[in-house]
Amino acid sequence: MEVVKYPHPVLRMVCRPLRKVDAELKAMILEMFPLMYASKGVGLAANQVGLPYRFFIMNPTGDENRKDQEYVFINPEITLGAGKPEEDDEGCLSFPKIYAAVKRAPKVTITGFNLDGEPVKKVFKGFPARIVQHEFDHLNGISFVNRLSEQEADYVEDDVDRLVRNFRKEQETSESMTNEAIQKQIDELLASRAVV
Numbered sequence: 468m469e470v471v472k473y474p475h476p477v478l479r480m481v482c483r484p485l486r487k488v489d490a491e492l493k494a495m496i497l498e499m500f501p502l503m504y505a506s507k508g509v510g511l512a513a514n515q516v517g518l519p520y521r522f523f524i525m526n527p528t529g530d531e532n533r534k535d536q537e538y539v540f541i542n543p544e545i546t547l548g549a550g551k552p553e554e555d556d557e558g559c560l561s562f563p564k565i566y567a568a569v570k571r572a573p574k575v576t577i578t579g580f581n582l583d584g585e586p587v588k589k590v591f592k593g594f595p596a597r598i599v600q601h602e603f604d605h606l607n608g609i610s611f612v613n614r615l616s617e618q619e620a621d622y623v624e625d626d627v628d629r630l631v632r633n634f635r636k637e638q639e640t641s642e643s644m645t646n647e648a649i650q651k652q653i654d655e656l657l658a659s660r661a662v663v
């Protein structure tokens with residue numbers, strides 16, 4: 468398992484709800500935590516590891532010893548809270564070394580299911596609320612660079628172009644990275660567990 472980088476097509480897709488969480492998927496979800504910590508991340512969406520499903524994980528502390536701060540949200544729905552949007556720098560494991568300011572709602576309510584299939588409802592404010600909005604965006608094919616002001620977009624343009632060039636190069640040298648091969652993998656994953 469690895470974190471896919473922009474502009475991998477799975478990052479632009481609208482992920483599909485899960486109809487079941489089998490043992491194999493559960494193992495993959497648990498594998499995402501060490502991957503996230505190794506990359507110094509605080510959140511990771513399913514499609515960032517090539518899974519076209521609606522779920523994400525997060526730990527706002529980024530500390531692997533804080534298991535009490537680990538969350539898995541399966542088939543999540545969010546409601547943005549009222550209040551003035553807050554602007555702060557964001558990064559993303561699919562956009563290594565790129566940071567830019569994004570406006571987010573100061574508060575969010577999330578509902579969904581945890582890894583044991585139990586319904587969950589949580590309210591987050593500030594930084595954790597920002598993570599929830601960032602990860603939820605991923606599930607709708609939206610990356611943080613799609614939410615930048617014109618000025619911020621200009622600022623990161625060269626770095627984003629570099630990622631695009633790197634990805635195209637990777638596609639030219641690996642048969643498993645062609646758009647057709649990627650689509651085939653996605654279709655297989657959807658057929659096995661997603662709501663049709």
Ligand SMILES: [Zn+2]
Pocket residue numbers: 558559560561601605611
């Ligand atoms: Zn991200």
